[in-house]
Amino acid sequence: MIDTAKQAELLERAVEARDRSYSPYSHYAVGAALLTKDGRIYQGCNIENASYTPTICAERTAFFKAVFDGVREFEAIAIIGSGDSPAFPCGVCRQVMAEFCEPSFCIITANRDRSEVVVSPLSDMLPHSFGPRDLL
Numbered sequence: 205m206i207d208t209a210k211q212a213e214l215l216e217r218a219v220e221a222r223d224r225s226y227s228p229y230s231h232y233a234v235g236a237a238l239l240t241k242d243g244r245i246y247q248g249c250n251i252e253n254a255s256y257t258p259t260i261c262a263e264r265t266a267f268f269k270a271v272f273d274g275v276r277e278f279e280a281i282a283i284i285g286s287g288d289s290p291a292f293p294c295g296v297c298r299q300v301m302a303e304f305c306e307p308s309f310c311i312i313t314a315n316r317d318r319s320e321v322v323v324s325p326l327s328d329m330l331p332h333s334f335g336p337r338d339l340l
């Protein structure tokens with residue numbers, strides 16, 4: 205797990221990212237800040253579409269930006285939604301995390317005003333996951 209100062213920094217960067225959200229259909233803006241093992245931070249927001257299905261979550265935007273840049277080792281992600289309770293990652297995003305992250309990968313989720321923060325390892329969010337090792 206990462207220290208509280210780093211958690212606060214990541215949440216601040218997730219708030220910044222949430223301001224970039226394109227969510228005219230759900231009006232539920234989400235921001236994410238992904239910390240790489242070498243200390244870089246990739247931000248992401250949700251980007252919706254009139255056809256709904258192409259919508260991408262904030263978490264996957266952050267992951268795919270990082271992977272495109274050649275980064276594949278991650279430490280933590282902070283996710284902030286627009287609701288009263290913390291924005292836990294959806295199942296698809298958890299599966300993407302399982303592709304690139306160890307079970308100890310730290311997931312920090314917060315509600316709109318950061319009054320509620322929940323910190324959990326990926327292994328709690330997606331136990332018994334199917335992953336790249338299963339295809340070896």
Ligand code: THU
Binds near residue numbers: 227234252259294
């Ligand atoms: N959303 C995220 O960005 N991350 C999540 O983990 C859950 C859902 C987005 C997708 C959609 O744009 C909006 O929130 C409502 O589902």
